[in-house]
Amino acid sequence: xxxxxxxxxxxxxxxxxxxxxxxxxxxxxxxxxxxxxxxxxxxxxxxxxxxxxxxxxxxxxxxxxxxxxxxxxxxxxxxxxxxxxxxxxxxxxxxxxxxxxxxxxxxxxxxxxxxxxxxxxxxxxxxxxxxxxxxxxxxxxxxxxxxxxxxxxxxxxxxxxxxxxxxxxxxxxxxxxxxxxxxxxxxxxxxxxxxxxxxxxxxxxxxxxxxxxxxxxxxxxxxxxxxxxxxxxxxxxxxxxxxxxxxxxxxxxxxxxxxxxxxxxxxxxxxxxxxxxxxxxxxxxxxxxxxxxxxxxxxxxxxxxxxxxxxxxxxxxxxxxxxxxxxxxxxxxxxxxxxxxxxxxxxxxxx
Numbered sequence: 001x002x003x004x005x006x007x008x009x010x011x012x013x014x015x016x017x018x019x020x021x022x023x024x025x026x027x028x029x030x031x032x033x034x035x036x037x038x039x040x041x042x043x044x045x046x047x048x049x050x051x052x053x054x055x056x057x058x059x060x061x062x063x064x065x066x067x068x069x070x071x072x073x074x075x076x077x078x079x080x081x082x083x084x085x086x087x088x089x090x091x092x093x094x095x096x097x098x099x100x101x102x103x104x105x106x107x108x109x110x111x112x113x114x115x116x117x118x119x120x121x122x123x124x125x126x127x128x129x130x131x132x133x134x135x136x137x138x139x140x141x142x143x144x145x146x147x148x149x150x151x152x153x154x155x156x157x158x159x160x161x162x163x164x165x166x167x168x169x170x171x172x173x174x175x176x177x178x179x180x181x182x183x184x185x186x187x188x189x190x191x192x193x194x195x196x197x198x199x200x201x202x203x204x205x206x207x208x209x210x211x212x213x214x215x216x217x218x219x220x221x222x223x224x225x226x227x228x229x230x231x232x233x234x235x236x237x238x239x240x241x242x243x244x245x246x247x248x249x250x251x252x253x254x255x256x257x258x259x260x261x262x263x264x265x266x267x268x269x270x271x272x273x274x275x276x277x278x279x280x281x282x283x284x285x286x287x288x289x290x291x292x293x294x295x296x297x298x299x300x301x302x303x304x305x306x307x308x309x310x311x312x313x314x315x316x317x318x319x320x321x322x323x324x325x326x327x328x329x330x331x332x333x334x335x336x337x338x339x340x341x342x343x344x345x346x347x348x349x350x351x
Contacts, residue, residue, distance in 0.1 A: 016334050026326055027319075031083055034318040035076055038311045045092060045309045066092060067312075079315070088316035093308040098316035101301065106320060107192030108179070109290065109297040113282040115195075115214065116221025117275060123222050124229035124271070125264075131230070132237045147230040155224045155285045159292055162216045174212050176293040181209045217289045224285075225278050229271055236267030269336045276332030280325050 046063050063069045082089060088098040131140045166173045174181060179194055184206050187197040198206040240246060240263040249259050287299030305313035
């Protein structure tokens with residue numbers, strides 16, 4: 001009996017176990033690809049490090065110290081062994097461990113992207129509700145027109161306009177020179193997310209200051225990305241409102257909140273999928289906004305690695321971003337299957 005029960009349990013859970021199992025394989029594949037891509041970049045980092053004056057012995061010593069000795073296959077094998085132990089090597093530019101350098105920057109960038117995504121989602125939920133329930137309202141018509149402009153205005157354009165108007169003309173936001181006002185020390189690291197850490201430490205002066213510095217970039221990301229979510233939500237809600245399950249709930253006397261919850265649950269899967277895609281896009285947008293607003297983040301780190309021909313730092317950057325993207329898409333996939341069990345592998349819908 002036990003031998004039959006365990007496989008049955010595994011079969012019922014394979015909708016998420018299978019996706020979890022292939023995650024390391026995907027990361028391994030991307031690690032190999034990123035290694036080959038970085039190694040194909042023109043130039044010799046050993047010569048860049050040594051300068052013009054060196055002899056053959058010095059070149060060989062530096063080559064070995066940088067892990068560039070041996071055949072490409074041997075280098076790849078050594079690098080995969082390091083990555084398997086979460087060792088991304090030492091930066092050729094600074095000499096510090098790449099994992100430490102990325103760790104000090106990554107969470108701030110991710111926090112900014114998550115804030116922008118959260119703002120876009122909240123804005124789209126409110127806007128889509130108004131459009132569907134108040135279809136003839138002038139504001140609803142304006143929102144529909146706004147949703148058709150999805151992606152028309154880049155984030156950095158909105159950010160520049162916001163800085164000109166709100167900082168240069170009106171002076172209602174602080175100078176774009178970092179996350180904190182001068183004179184305030186950064187919060188102690190608890191979670192790694194700067195804004196969250198200020199609240200966890202009850203460091204309210206830093207919380208207020210950081211909120212003021214983050215308000216414009218987060219608003220820019222939300223306003224720029226909300227149109228596509230509004231378009232998807234309105235389309236899904238209009239279809240779900242007229243669906244038989246909705247009519248059945250209304251006929252059976254279900255409360256308005258229960259009907260709305262049912263409608264939104266059936267309309268959300270495409271939006272959740274798009275949120276996963278937008279998160280990767282927002283990470284890229286955060287890189288640009290961080291540079292514009294003076295935030296120390298992953299964008300400047302990647303630029304410095306390219307400028308200094310620091311292939312170790314560049315490889316580490318690519319692997320970490322890829323791992324983050326894979327985790328986000330895994331979460332999106334699982335959340336969609338929780339919202340709609342019909343999307344699970346092996347599920348069957350009875351006619």
